Amino acid sequence: MNTASWIYKTLRRVQARTAGQLLRGALVRTWPISLAIHRHYRARYRPDRWSQLNKRNIEILGKHAPVLNPAQKTAVNDLESDGIHVTTLNRLLNANGLLKALQDEAEALFRKPDVRDQIEQRISKEGTKWYVVRVFGFQPTLAVPSSLATLLLDDRILGIVNAYLGVCSRIKYLDIWYNLPCDPSDPPIDSERWHRDNEDNQLIKLFLYLSDVDEKSGPLSYIRGTQPGGRHGSVYPNNPPTGSFPPDGALERELPEEEVCSCPGDAGTLLLYDACGFHRGGRTTNKPRILLVATYASEAALDPLFYTLENRDQYNHLSVPGKFAIRAMN
Ligand SMILES: O=C(O)CCC(=O)C(=O)O
Numbered sequence: 001m002n003t004a005s006w007i008y009k010t011l012r013r014v015q016a017r018t019a020g021q022l023l024r025g026a027l028v029r030t031w032p033i034s035l036a037i038h039r040h041y042r043a044r045y046r047p048d049r050w051s052q053l054n055k056r057n058i059e060i061l062g063k064h065a066p067v068l069n070p071a072q073k074t075a076v077n078d079l080e081s082d083g084i085h086v087t088t089l090n091r092l093l094n095a096n097g098l099l100k101a102l103q104d105e106a107e108a109l110f111r112k113p114d115v116r117d118q119i120e121q122r123i124s125k126e127g128t129k130w131y132v133v134r135v136f137g138f139q140p141t142l143a144v145p146s147s148l149a150t151l152l153l154d155d156r157i158l159g160i161v162n163a164y165l166g167v168c169s170r171i172k173y174l175d176i177w178y179n180l181p182c183d184p185s186d187p188p189i190d191s192e193r194w195h196r197d198n199e200d201n202q203l204i205k206l207f208l209y210l211s212d213v214d215e216k217s218g219p220l221s222y223i224r225g226t227q228p229g230g231r232h233g234s235v236y237p238n239n240p241p242t243g244s245f246p247p248d249g250a251l252e253r254e255l256p257e258e259e260v261c262s263c264p265g266d267a268g269t270l271l272l273y274d275a276c277g278f279h280r281g282g283r284t285t286n287k288p289r290i291l292l293v294a295t296y297a298s299e300a301a302l303d304p305l306f307y308t309l310e311n312r313d314q315y316n317h318l319s320v321p322g323k324f325a326i327r328a329m330n
Pocket residue numbers: 191197205218219220221275279280281282283
């Protein structure tokens with residue numbers, strides 16, 4: 001990497017982070033302080049301490065344990081055995097009209113001047129990935145529209161996520177992404193490379209494609225069985241607060257090729273996966289990739305963002321796990 005691109009990359013990294021995250025990132029790389037930092041986080045993510053941090057989340061799940069329907073049971077089984085479940089919005093929720101409502105919402109949000117400028121100028125204003133334009137961003141001020149809340153706080157989704165995570169989860173991140181096409185000759189960067197996310201022992205990411213995603217438009221790929229506790233869970237493990245980015249080619253040597261699954265799909269394709277297992281994606285070379293993304297996690301997860309609902313009335317209709325997920329209750 002030449003100096004100019006190193007400076008550019010570093011500046012983008014810096015502006016996407018809070019002061020606390022920057023300090024943590026610096027200390028984690030500075031010997032000998034790094035030893036103490038890693039000791040601290042190793043203790044935090046040990047099962048006993050993790051359970052203590054999640055005491056209330058576990059209790060609430062116990063009191064509101066969902067009764068899973070067959071589609072939800074399949075989803076939880078897939079997550080437990082492979083770390084990923086691939087379905088569609090209609091198959092899972094039978095929610096007529098919801099996909100169209102979400103696509104219209106996304107279109108309207110992309111017309112907001114600030115977002116439209118980033119799309120037109122072909123550069124995202126935040127984050128290490130220059131090509132991912134985000135509607136909410138890392139300091140969300142926009143309230144969550146009803147169509148998004150309807151999906152993300154649906155009890156059938158929360159039932160699957162919570163059964164897999166073993167806690168009443170929180171939404172720690174949500175957004176609509178507009179991935180700008182890149183040049184095929186650009187080298188793969190960041191999450192275009194195989195990695196495990198860094199913020200907890202397990203996390204569920206929800207991806208709902210709002211545009212048709214083919215093999216060239218950056219589908220998510222996952223290596224089955226690499227979720228923590230899975231058959232390949234200990235290969236290049238993550239070590240919160242650091243994730244895992246093995247050297248290029250290393251996983252191909254370690255893991256059977258048949259475990260790699262690429263997930264192209266039409267708009268309406270819904271992916272649920274444990275992002276602490278190996279995944280990559282987002283590198284489109286033919287057309288924009290538009291998707292709704294959310295992360296559900298435990299109370300021990302690092303760097304949660306906080307969201308409010310646009311339709312205040314919607315809070316009243318939420319179940320206890322729904323209220324908990326959007327932090328309408330502690
Ligand atoms: O954009 C993608 O397909 C992958 C993004 C990713 O790595 C993540 O959300 O954790």
